[in-house]
Structures are given as structure tokens and as C-alpha cells.
Amino acid sequence: MNSPWEHKRFAEESLRRIDAAFLPGTSQEVDFLEKTLGVAPQARILDLGCGAGRHAIEFASRGYRVVGVDISPWLLDAARQRAAAAGVEITCLQGNVAHLRTLLGQTAAFDGAIAICESGIGVLGGWKADLAFLEAVKAVLKPRGRFVLTTYNGLRRYRKWEEGDERFCFVRGIQHWETPPDWGGEERLVEEQRLYIPSELRMLLEMAGFEEVAIYGCAPGSFQGQPLRIDDIEMMAVGTA
Numbered sequence: 001m002n003s004p005w006e007h008k009r010f011a012e013e014s015l016r017r018i019d020a021a022f023l024p025g026t027s028q029e030v031d032f033l034e035k036t037l038g039v040a041p042q043a044r045i046l047d048l049g050c051g052a053g054r055h056a057i058e059f060a061s062r063g064y065r066v067v068g069v070d071i072s073p074w075l076l077d078a079a080r081q082r083a084a085a086a087g088v089e090i091t092c093l094q095g096n097v098a099h100l101r102t103l104l105g106q107t108a109a110f111d112g113a114i115a116i117c118e119s120g121i122g123v124l125g126g127w128k129a130d131l132a133f134l135e136a137v138k139a140v141l142k143p144r145g146r147f148v149l150t151t152y153n154g155l156r157r158y159r160k161w162e163e164g165d166e167r168f169c170f171v172r173g174i175q176h177w178e179t180p181p182d183w184g185g186e187e188r189l190v191e192e193q194r195l196y197i198p199s200e201l202r203m204l205l206e207m208a209g210f211e212e213v214a215i216y217g218c219a220p221g222s223f224q225g226q227p228l229r230i231d232d233i234e235m236m237a238v239g240t241a
């Protein structure tokens with residue numbers, strides 16, 4: 001299945017929304033990520049689904065060595081341009097995080113990894129593919145390296161489901177998503193996303209071999225390690241390799 005992010009128009013429209021809604025909170029988020037990953041400048045950070053590089057560039061400007069991976073060539077172009085404008089270097093790799101081991105090679109070793117804001121997990125083709133992705137992330141982390149991801153809080157979707165709503169299959173936990181007819185692109189883009197409830201996400205990380213797994217609430221510009229509330233849109237998971 002092609003990802004909507006591989007379409008230029010979709011990527012550009014999405015970037016406009018990300019810049020408006022999320023960019024201003026990035027510095028606070030990186031403050032929290034630095035602390036939670038337990039890293040210091042010069043450490044190697046892997047940013048999965050890095051998009052236009054808002055976290056990657058902020059980390060690099062603080063002295064970290066950053067590799068960003070993203071499926072969208074358009075967003076990676078934006079990341080390269082923004083890094084150059086900020087006077088920092090980041091390494092950008094284009095590809096699907098489902099093929100992380102091939103993309104990074106067998107010798108990759110990172111001090112910490114992040115996947116913020118729906119950046120892979122859930123859209124890779126089901127829980128087995130998500131598990132394989134998490135195993136690959138664990139394999140490229142140094143011992144005791146930490147991984148922080150944020151994704152939709154499936155609990156909220158289950159609670160909002162109503163009779164006749166066919167966009168969410170609550171038995172399989174799959175959300176069907178498509179661009180509205182008037183979205184402006186030539187073709188309609190569709191995506192099936194596996195939404196996890198917190199206990200499933202915790203279990204998946206533990207199955208992948210992560211330890212000390214914790215689930216928190218989070219909102220743009222408000223990463224505090226706060227308790228997850230049942231109707232939060234997003235949740236955060238932290239695991240130690």
C-alpha cells in the first residue's frame with residue numbers, strides 16, 4: 001500500500017498544518033525528550049518519521065548527531081533546507097521505517113530514538129509489522145538506549161464509536177481513513193491505521209524486548225510525562241532497550 005505521505009500535495013498540505021499547530025511547541029518537546037532519553041550533546045539520535053525535521057533540527061542545534069528517516073521525499077527536502085537555514089547538519093534517509101534494518105545497515109547504534117506524531121507505527125500493515133518495526137528500533141539502540149513514541153490513543157476512538165460508523169472496525173482496531181472528495185489532489189488517498197489502546201501498545205513494546213515501558217499522556221508543546229487521560233488524542237510510550 002502506498003503511503004499518502006508519498007504524495008507531494010498531501011505532504012505539503014500536511015506540513016502547513018504541522019507548522020501551524022506543532023512547530024511552536026517543538027523546543028519544549030525536545031527539552032522533555034532529552035531528559036527522558038537520558039542523552040547529552042554529541043549523542044546519536046534517530047528520528048523516525050522525522051518529516052520536515054522539527055525535532056531533528058532542534059536536537060542538532062543542541063549539539064546532537066541526528067539521523068532522520070522519512071518516507072516522504074518532499075518533507076525530507078524541506079528538512080534539508082531548514083537544517084541548512086538553521087546552520088546545522090542532519091543526515092536524512094528516505095524510506096519506509098518498516099525496512100529500518102536495510103535503511104540503516106547492521107552496524108547502526110543510537111543512544112536514543114524518537115517517533116513523534118504518527119510517524120510509522122500503526123500504518124505499517126498491522127500489529128505484526130508494527131512489532132517487527134519495534135524490534136528493529138530496539139536492535140539499533142545501544143544497550144539501555146531509550147525510545148519515545150507518540151501515537152493516537154485508541155481508547156478515545158473506541159469511546160467515540162457509534163452504531164453505523166464503518167470507518168472504525170473496533171474488532172480489529174483498524175481506522176479507515178481517506179481524503180475528502182474536495183481535498184484538491186487528483187486521486188483519493190486512503191490509509192488503514194491500527195489504533196492501539198494503551199495496554200496493547202505497552203504489550204507490543206514489551207514483546208519487542210523493551211523494558212521499563214511507560215505510557216503517558218501528551219499534547220503538542222506539552223510533553224510532561226503526565227498521566228494519560230482516557231480522552232487524550234495522543235499517548236506517549238517510553239521503553240528502554
Ligand SMILES: C[S@@+](CC[C@H](N)C(=O)[O-])C[C@H]1O[C@@H](n2cnc3c(N)ncnc32)[C@H](O)[C@@H]1O
Pocket residue numbers: 003005018022048049050051052053054055069070071072075095096097098115116117118119120123124
Ligand atoms: C504527522 S507527521 C510527523 C512528522 C514529525 N515527526 C513531526 O512531529 O513533525 C508523520 C510523518 O511520518 C512519516 N511517515 C509515515 N509513515 C511512514 C513510514 N512508513 N516510513 C517512514 N516515514 C513515515 C510521514 O512522511 C510524516 O513525515
